[in-house]
Each structure stands twice: as C-alpha cells, then as structure tokens.
Amino acid sequence: MASQEYSKELHIALLAVQRATLLTKSVFHSHAKGTLNKSDASPVTIGDFGAQALIIAALQHNFPQDEIVAEEEAKDLRENDQLRETVWDLVKGASLSDATAENELGGSISSPEAMLDIIDKGNSKGGNRGRIWAIDPIDGTKGFLRGGQYAVCLGLMVDGDVKVGVLGCPNLPVSDSERLSENIGADATDAEGKGVLFSAVLGQGAQSRPLSKDTVSSPSSIHMKPLANISEATFCESVEAGHSSQGDAAAIAQKLGITKPSVRMDSQAKYGSIARGAGDLYLRLPARKDYVEKIWDHAAGDLIVREAGGQVTDVEGKRLDFSLGRTLANNKGVIAAPKDVHGEVIEAVKSILNK
Numbered sequence: 001m002a003s004q005e006y007s008k009e010l011h012i013a014l015l016a017v018q019r020a021t022l023l024t025k026s027v028f029h030s031h032a033k034g035t036l037n038k039s040d041a042s043p044v045t046i047g048d049f050g051a052q053a054l055i056i057a058a059l060q061h062n063f064p065q066d067e068i069v070a071e072e073e074a075k076d077l078r079e080n081d082q083l084r085e086t087v088w089d090l091v092k093g094a095s096l097s098d099a100t101a102e103n104e105l106g107g108s109i110s111s112p113e114a115m116l117d118i119i120d121k122g123n124s125k126g127g128n129r130g131r132i133w134a135i136d137p138i139d140g141t142k143g144f145l146r147g148g149q150y151a152v153c154l155g156l157m158v159d160g161d162v163k164v165g166v167l168g169c170p171n172l173p174v175s176d177s178e179r180l181s182e183n184i185g186a187d188a189t190d191a192e193g194k195g196v197l198f199s200a201v202l203g204q205g206a207q208s209r210p211l212s213k214d215t216v217s218s219p220s221s222i223h224m225k226p227l228a229n230i231s232e233a234t235f236c237e238s239v240e241a242g243h244s245s246q247g248d249a250a251a252i253a254q255k256l257g258i259t260k261p262s263v264r265m266d267s268q269a270k271y272g273s274i275a276r277g278a279g280d281l282y283l284r285l286p287a288r289k290d291y292v293e294k295i296w297d298h299a300a301g302d303l304i305v306r307e308a309g310g311q312v313t314d315v316e317g318k319r320l321d322f323s324l325g326r327t328l329a330n331n332k333g334v335i336a337a338p339k340d341v342h343g344e345v346i347e348a349v350k351s352i353l354n355k
C-alpha cells in the first residue's frame, strides 16, 4: 500500500512536538522559569524559547524548503547572555531516548549561536502560497506559569489550508473517556498517567496517543461526543477573562439551556478536549475589540476538531482563514461544536453579541 498523504510530515511533527514537550515539562517543574514580559505585556519563558528551537531544528532537518511562522524571536536572548546560556543548557540536553527517533529529528543543535538563528527562522510572514508551518512553542504560557494546562502546537498549512496538526498536552489525562472536571485548568499536574498528543491529517481523521519519551506511541481514533440535546453540553472557555468574554459566554449558555458550569482551561488543550469528547463546545468570545488572533493559536486545534466531527468558525459562522499572514485578520473569536449543533450555537452567539 502506498503511504498516506502527509505521513512523513505527521510522523516528524509528532516526534518534534514530543521532544519539545518534554523540554517544557522540565521547566514546568523548575522554580526558575526565566520569565520575561514581551512588548504586548504577555509572558515568555525559557521553555517557550527552547521548545521553539527544537521544533524548528527538526523541521529544517526534514523539510529545508518549508517556511515557518512561529510565535517567538531570539532578540531577548541575543541581548541577555545569561538567559541565552540557560536556554542553551536546556536545548543541548533535550533528546528523545530512542536513538532512531532522535536521528530522524537531526540530533542536537550545534551551538548557542545556531540556536538563536534557528529560533529566528520562525519569522515567515505566512500567506496563501506553499508549505508553511505554524508553531506555538508554549500555548497558554500563563497556564504554564500557574501550574495549569498548556499545549505545544504545530500545524502545516499548504496554500493557506491546514493539512496536519499536532498538539502536545502534558497535563491532560491520557484516557479519552475521562470527562472534564471543573478544576482541570487550575489543578493540572503531569503526574504519572498524564500527557497526551493529539493529531490530525486533513481527510484522515483525528487521533490521540500517550506522550512518550522515545518514539511515538500507537494511536486511538478520537471523535466528538454525540449530543442528544444541546442543553446537556459542557462548554470550555479560557481561564483568562481578558482572552474571552466570560459574561457573553454565560449569556449564550443560558440561551442554549446549558446549566452545567463551564470548564475553564488555558490553551489549545480546549480543542483537544472537545475533539476527544471530554467536553462538547469551545466558546472564545472577543473580550477586546482590537485583539486579532494569531494563526499558531488555532491552526492545529481547528483541524483536530474538524477531523473529529466538529465544526470550527468565528462568532459570525465564518471558517477560520489561515491564509492571510501571521494573524486571523478576517475572524473574530472562535466557536467550536459538533457539526450537527454548530448552527444552533451560532444563532445563540449572534443573538447575544448583536444585542
């Protein structure tokens, strides 16, 4: 049998995300996270820089022609010798325990200077032509710092359309059958039995597998949970009130007859959770009129939910458009739901937001 389309891209993406996620876990457990505030006042840590370096190095080794859009840049590391050395110590020590897998990723980065150049290779403008990877090395950095959920995110777009998506979620349960509890966002740990990789290839379905330390584990297919009645839904939203309007979410839930409290969780772990049927809806309602969402915050999650039987749009019901550059310039907010109830959710969203 001929290998399936994008099978090499998926394999490398899974390995690369796995290796980077292991690096972030070591920072998650350390007291010194090397946190800086960026110009938009959002935090970045040594874990973000290190994970971005490892993922880009793996992509460059395997797909040297491809472009890369990644969240972070090396400027702060070029200006701060101590911070650079700390990140370099993390990166040079990061490897998968399986030698073949490590080889497939191209092995270690050669020097601190090479590491900085690799981090800055994520500066593509994006767009609607050719192969472009989108990387969020730590999505939900605030959750990461709080000891909550976060995700290592990688997507491949071809001509502006997402074809492959991988999310590494070290603090989510391995089992797809565990329903969400209210405190999953706030009380997350990556103790034994935690850590999952979600993935999807366009037209080939969505999968989960345990996060491993060597090569990739075998997958299970994941699906959104059938909902007999929308009023029984569990919905997920951000922990951060500044990222998503929680008042609007409550009003929409009430309109839909939903009585269960929302589950608040940081990062694209929300997309992975509803894709595996651990929750049902994801509501991200614009909290600030001027905020424009970034493609790396949604590319992998959007595909994983759609391949698991869901529909993902903005608050007006438009598909997310990844072809416009580094941002989702043409979309406001995100509404993800099982296909057959998505229309009903959008009607409720419009009726509340247009008030």
Ligand SMILES: Nc1ncnc2c1ncn2[C@@H]1O[C@H](COP(=O)(O)O)[C@@H](O)[C@H]1OP(=O)(O)O
Binding pocket: 042, 043, 071, 136, 138, 139, 140, 141, 142, 143, 238, 239, 240, 242, 243, 244, 265, 266, 267, 268, 288, 291, 297
């Ligand atoms: N003002 C904002 N509105 C919406 N999202 C934001 C804002 N500032 C940062 N983000 C990004 O939102 C995502 C996390 O949101 P949430 O956990 O609420 O879903 C992250 O990607 C975060 O970036 P980062 O990758 O730096 O953590």
Ligand SMILES: [Mg+2]
Binding pocket: 042, 043, 044, 071, 141
């Ligand atoms: Mg950030």
Ligand SMILES: [Mg+2]
Binding pocket: 136, 138, 139, 140, 296, 297
């Ligand atoms: Mg992010």
Ligand SMILES: [Mg+2]
Binding pocket: 048, 071, 136, 137, 138, 139, 140, 141
């Ligand atoms: Mg990030």
